[in-house]
Amino acid sequence: MTPPQRRRRYPKEQPPSPPPPPGPGPGKQKNPERLFVVAGPDGGERDGDLDLVALIVARADPPPAATPEQSALLRLTTTPLSVAELSAYLNLPFSVITVLLTDMLAAGLVTARAPIVRQTVADRSILEAVMHGLQRL
Numbered sequence: 749m750t751p752p753q754r755r756r757r758y759p760k761e762q763p764p765s766p767p768p769p770p771g772p773g774p775g776k777q778k779n780p781e782r783l784f785v786v787a788g789p790d791g792g793e794r795d796g797d798l799d800l801v802a803l804i805v806a807r808a809d810p811p812p813a814a815t816p817e818q819s820a821l822l823r824l825t826t827t828p829l830s831v832a833e834l835s836a837y838l839n840l841p842f843s844v845i846t847v848l849l850t851d852m853l854a855a856g857l858v859t860a861r862a863p864i865v866r867q868t869v870a871d872r873s874i875l876e877a878v879m880h881g882l883q884r885l
Contacts, residue, residue: 798846802860803828811857817848818857825858 805828810819820838829837835845852858 798831798849798860799862800832800842801830801863803830803863804834804849805859805861806857807859808857814857818852821845821848821852822857828861830863 804821804825806822806825808822810822814822817838817840821834824834824837831842831845831849834849835842838845840848849858849860853860
């Protein structure tokens with residue numbers, strides 16, 4: 749059996765807790781202007797139709813003049829990754845990732861392809877072959 753906890757009859761006044769440090773709230777970027785720096789100026793035509801599920805694969809190693817974000821993208825895409833995964837891994841918005849990837853597509857550093865969609869209905873001849881094989885067992 750545990751003894752009861754003692755309570756003070758006249759509790760000491762606690763000093764007020766310090767206010768939270770000024771800074772970004774939850775879900776806010778520290779420097780929104782940094783995204784413009786990452787994405788670059790909007791001078792060129794960008795006609796890439798990148799979807800959230802488009803798979804990106806690197807074609808080359810990062811060149812010496814690549815930005816840190818481009819180098820990180822090239823290192824991550826040695827195996828196929830979707831645009832949504834890249835956005836999550838780099839903690840950058842989808843719009844910034846698409847701008848970076850369309851520039852890299854134009855430079856020939858990466859390739860983009862649509863995901864492989866499987867057929868919803870299996871081929872009848874394959875199902876019959878499996879059925880006959882199981883019947884022979």
